[in-house]
Amino acid sequence: MYKPVDPKVVFPKMEEEILKFWNENHIFEKSIKNRADADEYVFYDGPPFATGLPHFGHLVPGTIKDIIPRYITMKGKRVERRFGWDCHGLPVEYEMEKELGISGKTQIEKFGVAKFNEACRSIVLRYTDEWRRIMTRSGRWVDFDHDYKTMDSDYMESIWWVMKSLWDKKLIYKGHYILPTCPRCSTPLSNHELNLGGxxxxxxxxxxxxxxxxxxxxxxxxxxxxxxxxxxxxxxxxxxxxxxxxxxxxxxxxxxxxxxxxxxxxxxxxxxxxxxxxxxxxxxxxxxxxxxxxxxxxxxxxxxxxxxxxxxxxxxxxxxxxxxxxxxxxxxxxxxxxxxxxxxxxxxxxxxxxxxxxxxxxxxxxxxxxxxxxxxxxxxxxxxxxxxxxxxxxxxxxxxxxxxxxxx
Ligand SMILES: [Zn+2]
Structure with a gap:
C-alpha cells in the first residue's frame, strides 16, 4: 500500500531531477501558454548588474520573488516574467576604471566618453550566463530568453517617455539635493555607498x-x-x-x-x-x-x-x-x-x-x-x-x- 521510502535521499540530486523535468517538458513556458487568454499579471524584478556574480543577498529575495508569481499563476493569471539587466551606473564604470587603470570623471573625459561607454558595454553582460545558471538552479522561474536591458534604446525611450509625461503634467520641478560627494571621484554617493566607506x-x-x-x-x-x-x-x-x-x-x-x-x-x-x-x-x-x-x-x-x-x-x-x-x-x-x-x-x-x-x-x-x-x-x-x-x-x-x- 505504501511505496517504500529510500532512506538515502540526496536532496540536491532530487532537485536536479525536478529541474530536468521542468526543463525537458517546458513547464514554466506551459504555465504561461496555458493561460493565453487569462488576465495578465505583471511582475518585474529589480534588474541586477551582470558585472557581478549573484550572491546570498540575491538568493533569498529571489526566492521570495519567485513565490508570488507562482501563487498568482495558480490563481489562474498569466504571469510573464522577463528578467532584466541593469547596465547603467557606477558598478560597471568602476569595473572598467579598474581595467583601464583610470579613475574619476576628469580622467574618463580625457579617455573619451564615447570610448569609455563602448568599453563598459563590452563587459556589462559579462556574467549573464552565470546568473542564468544559478537562478535556474535555485528553482526560479524567470524568462531569460526575452530579457530586457536598461541600455536598450526602447527601454531608455520608455524612461524618457515617462519623464516627458510627468513634465507635461507639470509634476517636475527643479530643486537641489544635498548629497555627500567625493571630490576625488567627482561624484555624489548614495546612502548605501556612504555606509560602505564608513x-x-x-x-x-x-x-x-x-x-x-x-x-x-x-x-x-x-x-x-x-x-x-x-x-x-x-x-x-x-x-x-x-x-x-x-x-x-x-x-x-x-x-x-x-x-x-x-x-x-x-x-x-x-x-x-x-x-x-x-x-x-x-x-x-x-x-x-x-x-x-x-x-x-x-x-x-x-x-x-x-x-x-x-x-x-x-x-x-x-x-x-x-x-x-x-x-x-x-x-x-x-x-x-x-x-x-x-x-x-x-x-x-x-x-x-x-x-x-x-x-x-x-x-x-x-x-x-x-x-x-x-x-x-x-x-x-x-x-x-x-x-x-x-x-x-x-x-x-x-x-x-x-x-x-x-x-x-
Ligand atoms: Zn572617492
Missing part, C-alpha cells in the same frame, strides 16, 4: 565666529562651525524656536553677544565675566538681520538672506546654539531655508574646488582653504574662539577621501 575619526577645526546684528548696536550673534570653508556661502543663522537665548555684555571688551543660555559656560570661565541684558526664546529672534561676513554673495541680502531662521535641528549640545547656515552644503541648512525665496549658492565644483564666484580662493580645494579663511577671520576680528574637534566623518569607499556635502 566613518573615520578625524580632527577638524571648530571655530566660533561673530555676525554683526543690524538691529542692535554693538551686538553680534555667535555661531559655531567645523567647516570654515562653508562660511563663504553662509546665508543664514538658525536658532531652535524653544531654546533660551541671552544677550550678554562681555565685560572684557564691552561688546554684546547673543548665544544660547545653556552654552555660556563654554565661552566664559566665570559668571562675573558677563552681564545678561535679556533672555528670549529662539522664536522671538526669527527674522533678525545681520551683516554678511564675506562679500561674495552680499547681494543676496535683497532676496531675504542674512537673517535668523528657526529650525528643529538646532540643539545646545555643542557650539553656541546658533547654527551657521549654508543651504548649499547641508541638508538641514537647505531644509531650514527652503521656501524662503533665498537662492541656494554653491560656489564649489565637482572636484571640491571653489569656483570663480569666489575669486580669492578660486581653483583651490575647499578644505585646503580652511587655514587661510581662519586667518582672515582672525585678522578682521570675526573669529571669537578656535578649537579642534575629533569627530567621525564619512569617507569615500572607493578612494578613502573625506567626503563633502554639497548641493547637486
Amino acid at each position: 566613518y573615520k575619526d578625524v580632527h577638524d577645526p571648530a571655530i566660533t565666529v561673530r555676525f554683526k546684528s543690524k538691529s542692535e548696536k554693538n551686538t553680534w550673534f555667535l555661531a559655531w562651525t567645523t567647516t570654515p570653508w562653508t562660511l563663504i556661502s553662509n546665508l543664514g543663522l538658525s536658532v531652535g524656536p524653544e531654546i533660551d537665548y541671552v544677550k550678554i555684555a562681555d565685560k572684557s571688551n564691552g561688546s554684546f553677544y547673543i548665544l544660547a543660555e545653556a552654552r555660556l559656560g563654554d565661552y566664559f570661565k566665570s559668571e562675573d565675566d558677563y552681564g545678561i541684558e535679556w533672555t528670549k526664546k529662539g522664536s522671538e529672534l526669527d527674522g533678525l538681520k545681520y551683516e554678511p561676513i564675506f562679500p561674495y554673495f552680499a547681494d543676496h541680502s535683497e532676496k531675504g538672506a542674512f537673517r535668523v531662521f528657526t529650525g528643529a535641528h538646532v540643539s545646545t549640545e555643542d557650539g553656541t546654539g546658533i547654527v551657521h547656515t549654508a543651504p548649499g552644503f547641508g541638508e538641514e541648512d537647505y531644509a531650514v531655508m527652503k521656501g524662503s525665496g533665498v537662492p541656494v549658492v554653491c560656489p564649489v565644483d565637482d572636484e571640491g574646488q571653489f569656483t570663480k564666484e569666489v575669486p580669492d580662493y578660486a581653483g583651490r580645494f575647499v578644505k585646503d582653504c580652511d587655514k587661510d579663511i581662519i586667518k582672515l577671520l582672525k585678522d578682521n576680528g570675526t573669529l571669537i574662539k578656535r578649537d579642534q574637534i575629533l569627530h567621525s566623518y564619512p569617507h569615500c569607499w572607493r578612494c578613502d577621501s573625506p567626503l563633502i556635502y554639497k548641493a547637486v
Whole structure:
C-alpha cells in the first residue's frame, strides 16, 4: 500500500531531477501558454548588474520573488516574467576604471566618453550566463530568453517617455539635493555607498565666529562651525524656536553677544565675566538681520538672506546654539531655508574646488582653504574662539577621501 521510502535521499540530486523535468517538458513556458487568454499579471524584478556574480543577498529575495508569481499563476493569471539587466551606473564604470587603470570623471573625459561607454558595454553582460545558471538552479522561474536591458534604446525611450509625461503634467520641478560627494571621484554617493566607506575619526577645526546684528548696536550673534570653508556661502543663522537665548555684555571688551543660555559656560570661565541684558526664546529672534561676513554673495541680502531662521535641528549640545547656515552644503541648512525665496549658492565644483564666484580662493580645494579663511577671520576680528574637534566623518569607499556635502 505504501511505496517504500529510500532512506538515502540526496536532496540536491532530487532537485536536479525536478529541474530536468521542468526543463525537458517546458513547464514554466506551459504555465504561461496555458493561460493565453487569462488576465495578465505583471511582475518585474529589480534588474541586477551582470558585472557581478549573484550572491546570498540575491538568493533569498529571489526566492521570495519567485513565490508570488507562482501563487498568482495558480490563481489562474498569466504571469510573464522577463528578467532584466541593469547596465547603467557606477558598478560597471568602476569595473572598467579598474581595467583601464583610470579613475574619476576628469580622467574618463580625457579617455573619451564615447570610448569609455563602448568599453563598459563590452563587459556589462559579462556574467549573464552565470546568473542564468544559478537562478535556474535555485528553482526560479524567470524568462531569460526575452530579457530586457536598461541600455536598450526602447527601454531608455520608455524612461524618457515617462519623464516627458510627468513634465507635461507639470509634476517636475527643479530643486537641489544635498548629497555627500567625493571630490576625488567627482561624484555624489548614495546612502548605501556612504555606509560602505564608513566613518573615520578625524580632527577638524571648530571655530566660533561673530555676525554683526543690524538691529542692535554693538551686538553680534555667535555661531559655531567645523567647516570654515562653508562660511563663504553662509546665508543664514538658525536658532531652535524653544531654546533660551541671552544677550550678554562681555565685560572684557564691552561688546554684546547673543548665544544660547545653556552654552555660556563654554565661552566664559566665570559668571562675573558677563552681564545678561535679556533672555528670549529662539522664536522671538526669527527674522533678525545681520551683516554678511564675506562679500561674495552680499547681494543676496535683497532676496531675504542674512537673517535668523528657526529650525528643529538646532540643539545646545555643542557650539553656541546658533547654527551657521549654508543651504548649499547641508541638508538641514537647505531644509531650514527652503521656501524662503533665498537662492541656494554653491560656489564649489565637482572636484571640491571653489569656483570663480569666489575669486580669492578660486581653483583651490575647499578644505585646503580652511587655514587661510581662519586667518582672515582672525585678522578682521570675526573669529571669537578656535578649537579642534575629533569627530567621525564619512569617507569615500572607493578612494578613502573625506567626503563633502554639497548641493547637486
Ligand atoms: Zn572617492
